[in-house]
Structure formats: structure tokens, C-alpha cells
Amino acid sequence: MSSLPVLVLNSGSSSIKFSVYEAGDGQRTKLVEGAVDGIGTDNGKFWIKDANGAKLVDENPALPTRAVAFKLVADALHSGKFPAPAAIGHRMVSGGPTVQENQAITPALIDEMESYTAFAPLHTPIAVYIMREALRLFPGIPNFVILDTYFHRTMPEVAKHMPIPAEYANMGVQRYGAHGISYESIIYQLGGNVPEKLIVAHLGNGASISAIKNGKCIDTSMGLTPTGGIISGTRTGDIDPGVLLFILRKINETTKDAEEAADKLEVVASKKAGLLGVSELSNDMRDLRDAIKAGNAKARLSVDKFIWTIQKWIGSFFVELGGLDALVFTGGIGENDIYTRAEVCAGLGALGIVLDAEKNNVRGEATISADSSKVVVRVIPPAEDLLIVNHVVRLLGEKK
DSSP: OOOOEEEEEEEOSSEEEEEEEEOGGGOOEEEEEEEEEOTTSSOOEEEEEETTSOEEEEEOOOOOSHHHHHHHHHHHHHSSSSOOOSEEEEEESOBTTTBOSOEEOOHHHHHHHHTTGGGSTTTHHHHHHHHHHHHHHSTTOOEEEEEGGGGGGGSOHHHHOOSSOHHHHTTTOSOOOSOHHHHHHHHHHHTTOOOSEEEEEEOSSSOEEEEEETTEEEEESOOSSTTSSSOOSSOOOSOOHHHHHHHHHHHHTTOOOHHHHHHHHHHHHHHSSHHHHHHSSOSOHHHHHHHHHTTOHHHHHHHHHHHHHHHHHHHHHHHHHTSOSEEEEEHHHHHHOHHHHHHHHHTOGGGTOOBOHHHHSOSSSEEOBOTTOSSEEEEOOOOHHHHHHHHHHHHHHHHO
């Protein structure tokens, strides 16, 4: 048997998640997983678990920078205590208009993707940093970029094209979508039973919805950046551009530098809005549910707004697909919050969706629709790391 340990790196604004899979001889076995959380804060955490969930590392180190954080990961993987990677797959939200295929990473490719940082400003800076460091700290090991936008590249032009002047469209401004690796993992898990007309709702701190026909994306809620679409934990989702212009003009009353003003507007739209902005309490659905039980009206409004936007997108995708065979909930909220699933489906009776309350009282994979429902409703956890491994193995084979 040949061994092929594949390291998966998934970086966020304040965290680096990773896992190692054995992928030799057609295997897909998770060996270890871990994360460095709280980068740039006083609450750093570094943990590694084995395949059975037993903690192998559990530390609270100082994490002043992402350089310190990633060195912890690299040192652990070089220690001999864990499988040394033979290949590395990096999750990337967007490579812009010129990088739309999963492929081997080179320094020139990293520079190219970095030039489109504005298309995923919260994710791209740390992702390209980790790619450069991986090339340096794991010399000779092939690295591959696996794009969230890859799954959405099948959208028709009418869905991609933004109603803006051509000069900006020519700069690559269009609908790209996000969470594509999650969506692709749902298709993979459905195997030979992919419904013709499928809607998948990836609901977490970042949330989006996609319309999928015969296994291919035909539309998705997020746009140029992950800020668009339905409201998320801290993001506005789709909003009247006039609102942003109003906020920008207010910012300009005290901030005259254009770039600084744009940065402040980005913080408002991407880090202070959404569930957090409406509730003035939290972006965590668990906190909001507790607050609702305690009678907090703002928490109730924020969740109602979340549910309302999800229902609107599902309704529009129902029309776009010409009907619906199945609805899948995934992501942290989609998997674990029975109330969100119930509230979303309660407003979709006109589409033939009927939820079974008893079946819905579950966390994890399940079919939760009633027998009388015309649409099958399922909960399927995403398998993003597994999909990244699959792409890495495919790309390694193409290199030979």
C-alpha cells in the first residue's frame, strides 16, 4: 500500500484550521485535525485531535501574529509525532476572474490571486500568507489551491453579470459566490442520488444559498464578495446601495482620507452588521436563541430577519429551478439549530414543503420532511476537507 498524507489548510481572519488525511490507494481516512484560534487576541488556543477525538495537543499560547500561529502548525507537523504531509491543499474563497480552476500553487499564482484581495477582503490576505509560508516551510511538497468559486463557475451569464457600467465589469466585478466547497461536498455525499432540482442552504456565521440543477450551480446568493446575499452573523447581505452611500457620507464627515473611509465602511458592512447589528447583542445563533427565550425583542427581530431573507431566496430559486425536489440544510446553524430549520420551512408551505417536527428534533444528518411533503428536506453536514483532499489527489494524478 502506498501512503499519501494530505494536509488541508483552511485559514480565517483569526484562525487556522487544518487536518491530515490518508489518501493513498484510494483511501480517505482522517488521521488528525486541529486549529489555532484567537490570532491577534489574548485568548489563543492551539489543539490537535486524533481520528477518535482524543486531544493530542491542548495549549493556550500567545498568538500575537499569524506568523506565530502558523509556525505552531508547521512545527507540530515537522515534529515526527504526526504524519508529515506529502501534499497540501489550501482552501481559497476567490481567485478573482483569472483564477477559476483548482491548480498547483506557484509564487506567481499567489501574486495573481492577491491582486484580487478586494473580492474576499476578510479571507484572502491570510490565505495568501499561509500559501507563501507553506511553500517555504514545506519545501518540495506540492501545494494546491482549491477554490470556493470553482463550484459556481457553471452559473449562466445572466446570473453572473452585475448591472453596472462595463468598465467595472471588465475589471472582473461579477457574481462569484462562496461556500462552493461545502456545496460540492453535499453533491459528493449524495452520490448517485442527486435530485434534479436542489436547493442547499449553508447556514453558519457566514450564510449563503445555492440553486443546483442536475448537480451544477445555476445561481447562488453571495455576489462579488461573501458580504452579499442573505444576512450573516456580521454581514449585511444584499442591501440598497443607497444605504452604504449614506453611511459612507456620514463617515466622510470625520474621515477625509478615501481609503480610510472605505475601510471603515467595510468594517460596518462586514463586521458590525447582520445578526450582530440588528440584535446589538451577538452574531452567535445560540446566544440569540437564549435571548429570545428571555424576551429580548432585538434578538427576535434579528433572527426573524435572517429567516425572512432565507425564505425569500429559497422562493426565488424555486422559480428559477422550475420547481424543487429537495432542500438541504448544512453549516453550523443548518446542522444544529432545529428552530431555524422549523421557522424557515414553516413559511414554505406554498412550495410543498412540510416538516416533521419529531424528525427535525435532531442534530446531524437526517431526513426531516414529513411523508406528505412534496419536497424532501434533509440535513447533511458539509465535508469540505474531504472534498479538498479529493481535488488534491486528482490534481496530483494530472501532474504525473
